[in-house]
Amino acid sequence: MKSIKVAIAGPRGRMGREAVILVHQTEHFELVAVIDRKYDGKDLAELDGFSGIHAPIYTDIERCFQETKPDVLIDLTTPESGKYHTELALQYGVRPVVGTTGFTEDDIERLTKLAEEKGLGAIIAPNFAIGAILMMKFAQMAAKYFHDVEIIELHHDQKLDAPSGTAVKTAQLIADIRPPKKQGHPDEKETLQGARGAEYDGIRIHSVRLPGFVAHQEVIFGGNGQALAIRHDSFHRGSFMSGVKLSVETVMKLQTLVYGLEHIIE
Numbered sequence: 001m002k003s004i005k006v007a008i009a010g011p012r013g014r015m016g017r018e019a020v021i022l023v024h025q026t027e028h029f030e031l032v033a034v035i036d037r038k039y040d041g042k043d044l045a046e047l048d049g050f051s052g053i054h055a056p057i058y059t060d061i062e063r064c065f066q067e068t069k070p071d072v073l074i075d076l077t078t079p080e081s082g083k084y085h086t087e088l089a090l091q092y093g094v095r096p097v098v099g100t101t102g103f104t105e106d107d108i109e110r111l112t113k114l115a116e117e118k119g120l121g122a123i124i125a126p127n128f129a130i131g132a133i134l135m136m137k138f139a140q141m142a143a144k145y146f147h148d149v150e151i152i153e154l155h156h157d158q159k160l161d162a163p164s165g166t167a168v169k170t171a172q173l174i175a176d177i178r179p180p181k182k183q184g185h186p187d188e189k190e191t192l193q194g195a196r197g198a199e200y201d202g203i204r205i206h207s208v209r210l211p212g213f214v215a216h217q218e219v220i221f222g223g224n225g226q227a228l229a230i231r232h233d234s235f236h237r238g239s240f241m242s243g244v245k246l247s248v249e250t251v252m253k254l255q256t257l258v259y260g261l262e263h264i265i266e
């Protein structure tokens with residue numbers, strides 16, 4: 001198999017570090033560059049934790065694309081950088097695999113149009129873990145029978161965006177098949193602002209941020225005399241890497257943008 005040339009944005013982050021190792025260790029992937037906020041012109045192998053992993057570091061993503069011509073950009077940065085990088089990647093003919101969350105529906109729509117114009121594959125995956133994809137699919141199945149549902153997502157306290165991309169995606173999948181519904185008492189009032197959480201199409205989302213956590217979500221359904229809880233836990237960021245690998249391989253065969261790995265893992 002011909003090797004896929006990969007660049008990674010955010011290599012020193014919690015996810016970026018795992019992705020660097022994944023790409024380095026995958027025989028048919030080649031790490032051609034990393035995009036960082038610092039260390040322009042250095043070799044990644046000079047930085048702590050990357051011994052033996054050689055790749056040029058760029059702080060200017062456009063120069064990176066021009067000089068190293070990657071096939072795929074893996075973005076694991078911040079919402080603002082992620083949107084900027086994804087758009088530039090498509091402009092430069094580089095296929096984005098985006099794990100970064102915090103993209104709005106408008107962002108996804110704009111990037112979908114751009115990918116279509118360019119005839120390029122792109123993947124935006126709010127969650128790369130197979131268990132999380134199943135949790136979302138099971139929640140969508142359950143919503144056909146249970147129309148009352150709330151989502152509790154729990155993450156480490158360094159997370160920038162709330163609610164999580166996974167929680168938003170879960171709510172979107174449920175809203176796609178559930179009849180519109182206003183849940184709870186029609187006259188309910190918050191005596192402390194935010195007590196009932198955020199709302200997506202009538203679905204309440206509660207975000208917990210605590211040290212010690214990685215990434216967890218529970219989707220709770222209530223029915224007549226019964227409840228159903230569907231939970232997924234990522235205890236380690238290694239849980240996301242098989243999804244990253246699959247995305248890099250798959251994006252090479254796509255000509256459009258795919259939002260969510262549930263469209264790829266059938």
Ligand SMILES: NC(=O)C1=CN([C@@H]2O[C@H](COP(=O)(O)OP(=O)(O)OC[C@H]3O[C@@H](n4cnc5c(N)ncnc54)[C@H](O)[C@@H]3O)[C@@H](O)[C@H]2O)C=CC1
Nearest residue numbers: 010012013014015035036037077081099100101126127128
């Ligand atoms: N899709 C998925 O399965 C998962 C997605 N995530 C998402 O991935 C993103 C990163 O998460 P973490 O690694 O935990 O965050 P982190 O804060 O540990 O890492 C982000 C890194 O991006 C770097 N960065 C920011 N802007 C940059 C720029 N313009 N150029 C180059 N580097 C830049 C930062 O310096 C930092 O090292 C978040 O949006 C998070 O929600 C996290 C885990 C799983």
Ligand SMILES: O=C(O)C1=N[C@H](C(=O)O)C[C@H](O)C1
Nearest residue numbers: 101126127159164165166215
């Ligand atoms: O920031 C994280 O850690 C995670 N972010 C993603 C999200 O917002 O859903 C995926 C996973 O939950 C970990």
